[in-house]
Amino acid sequence: MxxxxxxxxxxxxxxxxxxxxxxxxxxxxxxxxxxxxxxxxxxxQPYVLPGPWLIAQTLVTDWAVLFESLLVTLLTTLEGFVSAAVGGIALALLFNRSRWLEHALFPYAIILQVTPVIAIAPLLLIYLPQQVAVVVCAFIVAFFPVLSNTALGLNSVDRNLAGLFQLYRASPMQTLRYLKLPAALPHILGGLRIAGGLSLIGAVVAEIAAGSAGAGSGLAYRIAESGYRLNIPRMFAALLLLSAAGIVIYASLALVSHLVLRRWHESALGKES
Structure with missing residues (x-):
């Protein structure tokens, strides 16, 4: 009624x-x-498939060795991620300033992205010191998402706003600072979230390659070493730590993205309600 x-x-x-x-x-x-x-x-039997309780016990008993290796892997991941973030954003800014430079170098970035890092890692270990080669592998894997997302964001500026900046005769630096970078920031942060996990993958692949060559101290090397010795519980424990590290990296970058965008961008405003 x-x-x-x-x-x-x-x-x-x-x-x-x-x-x-x-x-x-x-x-x-x-x-x-x-x-x-x-x-x-x-x-x-444990050498075939250990139970979760045995894996937890192994994680406790072997914590000293596994934690030390985890720190090595995380340091490599951080170095690769930071270098990929700085290099990708800087190169995208150069591409935005010069179309000739973009057409000349972007195809090589694509080639670097589609080439399997497992095929590049052994070559890098021949020509570079071990730690440098591992960091370069993490950089290669994480570099392209930052570059492509930043370039996409810089090229996605609203044309009406760009015309308004031209009308008021804003300098290129003013246009970049007050228009292009704020518009590209969600894309940049999205690329960084992807690159965080990929840098860990690149570090793991390079550490496995280094371990097969008889050198290494990271967590991936411990996984390979445990496999050779049929210490399967330690292999699962190391794999658990790697998965936890990847989750923490993604969650941390997602939190940073939310804190930066929550007051003004639609993707974060919807999560507040």
Missing amino acids: SGDTAEPVPARSGQDSSWRVLLPIAVLAIGLALWELVVRLNDI
Whole structure:
């Protein structure tokens, strides 16, 4: 009837966010319980498939060795990521200033991206010191997403705003600072989020290649070493640390992106509600 008043709908945003957090945790717990149950019921040997409890015990007992290797891998990842971020953003700015330079160098960036890093790593280990070669591999993998996303953002400026800046005779530096860089910032941060995980992948691949050559101290080297010695619980523990490191890297970069964009960009404003 027309005189009836609609009842207020209770807010469900808090409940929805709780389910989003609890549901993956519940799935993980069920999966780990089934894994442990299958290993125990079938009496599967640890060198074939260790259970989650044995992996957790190995993570505790071998923590000193694994943590030291984790720090080496994280340092390599950080060096590769920072160099890729600086190099990719700087080159994209140069491309935006000179179309001739973009047409001359961008195809080589594409070639570098599509060439498998596992094929480049052994060559780099021949011509460069080990640590430098590992960092270069992390740089190669992470460089292109930063370059392409930054270039896309700089070229996606609204034409009406660009015309307004020309009308007021803004200098190229003013246009870059007050128009192009703010417009490109979401693309840059998106490229950095991708590059963070890829730099870890590049470091892992290079460490595995270095380990096959008889040298290395990173976490990926520990995985390869454990495989050679059939120490499968340590291999799973090292793999768990690598996965956790990748999650922390992505979450940290996503948090930085949200904090930078939350007050003005649509992609972050929607998450506040």
